[in-house]
Amino acid sequence: MHDVKPHPNGTIVGTHPEPIPQSGFVASSDATRRPSEPQPAFATSAIFENAPHWFYTLDASGNFLDLNPSALKSLGYSRDEARSLTWEQITIPPSRGVARSLLEKTFAAGKTAPYELAFNTKSAHVVHVEVTLWTVPSADGATIVQGMARDISNFREQQAKAEFQQNLVHALLENSPDAIYFKDLQSRFIEFSNAMCAKYQLTRDQIMGTTDFDHHQTAHASRAFADEQEIICTGEPIVGKVEREGEKDGSESWVLTAKMPFRNSAGEIIGTFGISKDISKIKAAEAKLEQVHKQLLAASHQAGRAEVATSVLHNVGNVLNSVNVSSLLVAQKIRNSKIGSLGKMASLLQEQNGHLTEFVANDPRGKQLPEYLSGLAARLANEQRDVLTELDDMNKNVEHIKEIVAMQQSYARISGVAESAGVIDLVEDAIRMNVGAMERHSVQLVREYSSEPVIMVEKHKVLQILVNLIRNAKYALDDGSPKQKLMTLKVGTNAGGLAIIQVMDNGIGIPQENLTRIFAHGFTTRKDGHGFGLHSGALAAKELGGSLTVESAGIGHGATFTLELPLQPKEKAGA
Numbered sequence: 001m002h003d004v005k006p007h008p009n010g011t012i013v014g015t016h017p018e019p020i021p022q023s024g025f026v027a028s029s030d031a032t033r034r035p036s037e038p039q040p041a042f043a044t045s046a047i048f049e050n051a052p053h054w055f056y057t058l059d060a061s062g063n064f065l066d067l068n069p070s071a072l073k074s075l076g077y078s079r080d081e082a083r084s085l086t087w088e089q090i091t092i093p094p095s096r097g098v099a100r101s102l103l104e105k106t107f108a109a110g111k112t113a114p115y116e117l118a119f120n121t122k123s124a125h126v127v128h129v130e131v132t133l134w135t136v137p138s139a140d141g142a143t144i145v146q147g148m149a150r151d152i153s154n155f156r157e158q159q160a161k162a163e164f165q166q167n168l169v170h171a172l173l174e175n176s177p178d179a180i181y182f183k184d185l186q187s188r189f190i191e192f193s194n195a196m197c198a199k200y201q202l203t204r205d206q207i208m209g210t211t212d213f214d215h216h217q218t219a220h221a222s223r224a225f226a227d228e229q230e231i232i233c234t235g236e237p238i239v240g241k242v243e244r245e246g247e248k249d250g251s252e253s254w255v256l257t258a259k260m261p262f263r264n265s266a267g268e269i270i271g272t273f274g275i276s277k278d279i280s281k282i283k284a285a286e287a288k289l290e291q292v293h294k295q296l297l298a299a300s301h302q303a304g305r306a307e308v309a310t311s312v313l314h315n316v317g318n319v320l321n322s323v324n325v326s327s328l329l330v331a332q333k334i335r336n337s338k339i340g341s342l343g344k345m346a347s348l349l350q351e352q353n354g355h356l357t358e359f360v361a362n363d364p365r366g367k368q369l370p371e372y373l374s375g376l377a378a379r380l381a382n383e384q385r386d387v388l389t390e391l392d393d394m395n396k397n398v399e400h401i402k403e404i405v406a407m408q409q410s411y412a413r414i415s416g417v418a419e420s421a422g423v424i425d426l427v428e429d430a431i432r433m434n435v436g437a438m439e440r441h442s443v444q445l446v447r448e449y450s451s452e453p454v455i456m457v458e459k460h461k462v463l464q465i466l467v468n469l470i471r472n473a474k475y476a477l478d479d480g481s482p483k484q485k486l487m488t489l490k491v492g493t494n495a496g497g498l499a500i501i502q503v504m505d506n507g508i509g510i511p512q513e514n515l516t517r518i519f520a521h522g523f524t525t526r527k528d529g530h531g532f533g534l535h536s537g538a539l540a541a542k543e544l545g546g547s548l549t550v551e552s553a554g555i556g557h558g559a560t561f562t563l564e565l566p567l568q569p570k571e572k573a574g575a
Helices: 045-050 069-075 079-083 093-109 153-175 194-200 218-234 280-335 340-352 356-362 364-413 423-440 459-480 533-543
Strands: 003-006 012-015 025-027 033-035 054-058 064-067 115-120 126-137 143-151 179-183 189-192 238-246 252-263 269-278 418-422 444-449 454-458 486-493 498-505 547-551 559-566
Touching: 054 069, 064 069, 064 079, 069 079, 093 115, 093 126, 093 143, 126 153, 153 194, 179 194, 179 252, 189 194, 218 238, 218 252, 218 269, 252 280, 280 364, 340 356, 340 364, 356 364, 418 423, 418 459, 423 444, 423 459, 423 486, 423 498, 454 459, 454 559, 459 486, 459 498, 459 533, 459 559, 533 547, 533 559
Parallel strands: 444 486
Antiparallel strands: 003 012, 025 033, 054 064, 054 143, 115 126, 126 143, 179 189, 179 269, 238 252, 252 269, 418 454, 486 498, 498 559, 547 559
16 A cells, blocks of 8 residues: 655655555555556557557667557547656656656566556646556567556546544534434434533443433433434434433433434335433523523512502502591681570570560661571571582592592402403503603593503503503603693504503603613603612513514603404413
């Protein structure tokens, strides 16, 4: 066998060749042999002219005396050009010494065994050939060399490609951090990467010929075996499968697996091969992230409920203020009432003791008594009317408190249950929970209800979103201080069959750089804000199968928040 190395132009050439055995085959690689041509004699000019292989003659100095058409065609020279060249000149530089030695051995021994050499063509292309040389006498009695060469460039090219591919596979199996494996039809390991040895902490000999049942728990090994047998039967690969692997020692790991059919050169399935990437750390990170997400979601929902509770307390507080004012007015009117004058009058009349007629007719005080009683009656009637008015207002305010509390209780009771609800009713409930604050801050409310959509929804979540949006709009109006604080609530449906609720204000507005962050957890522009409200609202909208978005032309141009909700409840996973 001879050594091989890359030539500068990318081909593989022989250096320091050893004689190729003439037993009918030529050694060309570790496990590859090819038929060797017998040494021919130029019996006729027809053979010389028409043979597909090269035929040529050389003198003792290695000058070409003649070449047949096949040789000339491969080398790219004319016959005259070739006759001006020597055997060594057309051999590539690394092989020229070998070519000279081969020629000398031929003259000394009379013949040589086949050798592989590489020649440069006229166009500087390298041609690999297997050459055979022997001596014959010339017409003038001198000794010359005849030779035959068989072009094996394609063979060498294919061999180089095969070796390159083999090196690629070897490098992959040696260095890949992932478990790469090849299995036969019985799912036994026939080749695998070094990562497999590290994973199982076994040598190659200990893994070779084993199955997953030797390394994993039965449940996982059975699933893997079933997958591989299905691939063998159908030829369909399994790609991107996430598997939990149970090891023999009881430990577990997660892998991302791809399994494909392993075919021979005839296209027949002879097994399977696959790649498994350990994603245990990723799965652990996902689990931790999911836990944090649930905690954050719970906190956000709690914050959202706190927003509703705060609105309830604000409104109840406002109404209680009105109740307190009414009660003070009633108390003041009772304290200032002239009803005490009736007692004085009764005492005066009792003093007359049988002389009442004379007292009324002749006494100056008695003469004033009818007029006094008439005025007192009118005064007491006015006092009664004012007290009744205040008591009526007080009763209305108490009823309002009861309504707000009952509404909050009803929403709390139906938490987690999807119910049929009119969107306008939900909006009006949210308005009632904020009406006190809006009146106190002189907010003018405009309702634009183009339709009356009915949705199946968890009502408390929608109320949570709407209460927060109305409160935020009120704050934006306070911060913007427009001449007329205007809040517009729109309700309708769109072409996609979604209920649309919009809360619009002409307040402070939102800068463009904040539009993408407004729903982020903890983001707020208010000094006393906590950044939970809009974040929890966006999460709630998503849970309901809808969305919460915002638009604003910038500072001083107000903002529009749009809540879209499906008319039917969101399908839950696994339903």
